[in-house]
Amino acid sequence: MTRSLRTGVRGVARNSPGRPGAGRVQLRVRVRVLVLIVIGAMGSFTGVASGSTADAKVLAQDWVSATNASGGIDGHPIQIIFLDDLNTPSTALTNAEQLVNQDHVKAILDLSDDQESTWAKVPDAAKVPVLGQAESPTFGTDPNFYSVGTTVEPLIWGELKAASLAKVTKVGALYCAEIASCSQTVPLITGLAKPMGMTLAYSAKVSSSAVSYTAQCLGAKGAGANGATVVAASNTALNVAESCATQGYKPVWVTTAGEMTTPWLAQSAVNGAIGNVQDVPWFDDSTPATKAMQAAISKYSRGRRDRRRARHARARLPQRLRVHGAGRRARPGAHQRGGAGPRARGVPDAVRCRVPGQLDLDVRHALHA
DSSP, X not given: OEEEEEEEEEEEEEOOTTSTTTTOEEEEEEEEEEEEEEEEEEEOOSSTTHHHHHHHHHHHHHHHHHHHHTTOBTTBOEEEEEEEOTTOHHHHHHHHHIIIIISOOSEEEEESSSOHHHHTHHHHHHTOOEEEOOOSTHHHHXXXXXESSOOHHHHHHHHHHHHHHTTOOEEEEEEESSOGGGGGHHHHXXXXXXXXXXXXXXXXXXXXXXXXXXXXXXXXXXXXXXXXEEESOHHHHHHHHHHHHHTTOOOEXXXXXXXXXXXXXXXXGGTTEEEEESSSOTTOOSSHHHXXXXXXXXXXXXXXXXXXXHXXXXXXXXXXXXXXXXXXXOOTTOOOOOOSTTSOTTOOXXXXXXXXXXXXXXXXXXXXX
């Protein structure tokens, strides 16, 4: 949606005494029009999936604040409208309809937890570009969806490659019961694991509201899966790992960096977890763009500094959590962090050029595509 802000500078001219119209005051108004770029942000900011996506709302607002402070996009300030889908497909669809048909946004930031398939047709029909993380298969099939990182296929390949470095040979895949697209990871794991000498030994649904995951844990354990992945929200993955630990099942937990949230540091059940990074690491500050990102977070989210420090520390804990760049071979025991010079070590070329600090460039590209 394009909106205008009109600001005036008034000039006052007084006629000289003795001239016609003396004593009258003439006002001249100069009007400057500022065109707002209105974008929408859809996400699972509360509810069962918020453990993976709630922070994205704060960081998106940081980006808006930093971008507006530096002059906006091509001189145009940004306004962002946040809508929470509560991790509910019907709500996500309603939110998309509001942003497109009522708010007339120019673009949508997708911060949801794999809800894209339920509402993609709405922005597609209106030709409203969608930008976001690419954990949903929609980003690999829909030309109107622009990924800020790698897509789901290399993402899962990276997870499996990390698992192979941890000597995993059989994988157990537990996927969310609430979203249909979660099950699509099962055939991907099956196909991508084989060339690495791994097999999918077990798969099952898990519900975020379940009290126990005993059946799934024992199923994976009985199938001989020495590695397991939970395709669900971060807090659900932790609950599954804790439940499995009580059953004596302690596989190598395989995940992505986006799922490795701060609470993982306090849960011994996921010690030794391994995963990959699907876009430039949030803790990197080795390039001008990531330095700008870190500066913006520090300036606009001062209350979150301790959490960011904890996340940065997480990347330096080899005995707890190991993270590798997706799509590029990493040395066993190597840990993803910013490299020297302009390139982040361990991050593939296709990912390296799409850093969070350049989201304004992604918006420009999407708007003009």
